[in-house]
Amino acid sequence: MRKWIGMALGFIGVVVMIGLLIAGNYLYNESVKRGTEVELYRGDEEAAPAGASLTTDTEDSVVSEAERWFDQQEMSILEQTSFDNLLLRAAFINNENSNGKAVILAHGFRKQKEDMKDLAYFYYQQGFDILLPDTRGHGESEGNYIGYGWHDRLDYLNWIDRLIHDYKSESIFLHGQSMGAALVLMVSGEKLPNEVKGIIADSGYTSVKEELAYQLKHIYGLPSFPLLNITSVITKVRSGYFFGEASAIDQVENNTRPLLIIHGEKDELVPTEMAHTIYETAGGEKMLWTVPNAGHIQSYNTQPQQFEKKLKEFITNVLHKK
Incomplete structure (x- = not known):
């Protein structure tokens, strides 16, 4: 028996x-696998107030203007071979008035460089050269998996070196959205060259493990x-x-660069509490701005003028400390 x-x-x-x-x-x-179209989360429409549009008339105008500008740009396509032999690509937009200023824009989960055109337009207006990488597993870059910022942080160190050596960039900023925000936070914990001056993280998560655990509970009740x-x-x-390795919170503890953290207070994909945790843990000079009524990466859409003002103030303050 x-x-x-x-x-x-x-x-x-x-x-x-x-x-x-x-x-x-x-x-x-x-x-994790590249190419899956099914989203792991509900649409951001649910994060907006009832009857409200995700974009204002002002933001619609900014986006359409940014699209026209973006489509007219002559871009150089840069390539690098990663530590694991993947061919990665990025678009570079030269600004004749940059005076050594450059920004690297990090897109989000299952997005690509073209999704950063509104921010690219903003930074171009501020006199920056623009580098727009497709992270591994996205866009024109190779890779069969999404790194959630972990392996990508090493790729970004190479992009930073490329700007310094090939374009003589002297003041480099990193700006990421969602997964891209976690990516630049992970980069912040590495040994960075002096040319990296500041980091902006919009709607970033603390770690892959905590973010996926949140999604399992939030969406599936598991x-x-x-x-x-x-x-x-x-x-x-x-x-x-491992998911536990890919931790922005562990990396940002070693940050030494000025850091601006932005997060929508109605974010249903990455809970706002994660922004507070990142802020409390981060080393170096830091600032947290949470935006009322803004969903996931919707702070720019919700308060475009205030968003640009915050960025301009941050950039000016950082550059004046050189």
Whole structure:
């Protein structure tokens, strides 16, 4: 009898393990594998007040103007080979009035460089050269997986060096949205050249592990254990990193650059509490601005004039400290 009970329990254990592996691979495909179109979260429309548009008339005008400007630019396509032999690409927009100022714009999850055109236009107006990378697994860059900023932080160190050596950039800013915000926060913990002057992180998460755990609970009503742990192992095997490694909060503790953290107070994808945690943990000079009624990466849309004012003040203050 005990033998049969043991065999039954063993069989159940195998079935459960197979089920977890299937679920783990599904979550990997949804959240890490390149090319999946299904979103892991609800639309940002739910973060806006009832009856409200995600964009104001002013912001619509800014976006259309930015689109026209972006489409007219002559861009140089830069390439680098990553540490794991991926061909990565970025677009460079030269500004004749840059005087050594440059910004690297980091796009979000399943986005690409073209999605940063509104910010590119803003920075161009402030006299910056613009570098727009497609992160690994996105756009024109190679890669079969999304690094959530972790492996990408090393790629960005190479982009920084490229600006310094090829374009003589003397004052470099990093500005990221969502996953791109977490990316630049992860970069902040590395040993950076003196030419990197400031970092702006809009709607960034503390770590991949905490963000995916939040999504599992928020969308599916599921606990993170054991599914997230299994998916993390699958990600290590297939993509080379554990979720626990990809931590912006651990990296930003070692930050030494002026840091501006921006976050919408109605963000349903990355909870606003994460911005407060990042702010409290971050080393160096730092500032936190949370925007009422703004959803995920909607702060610019919600308060375009105030958003630009904050950026201008931050840039001016940083550059005056050179």
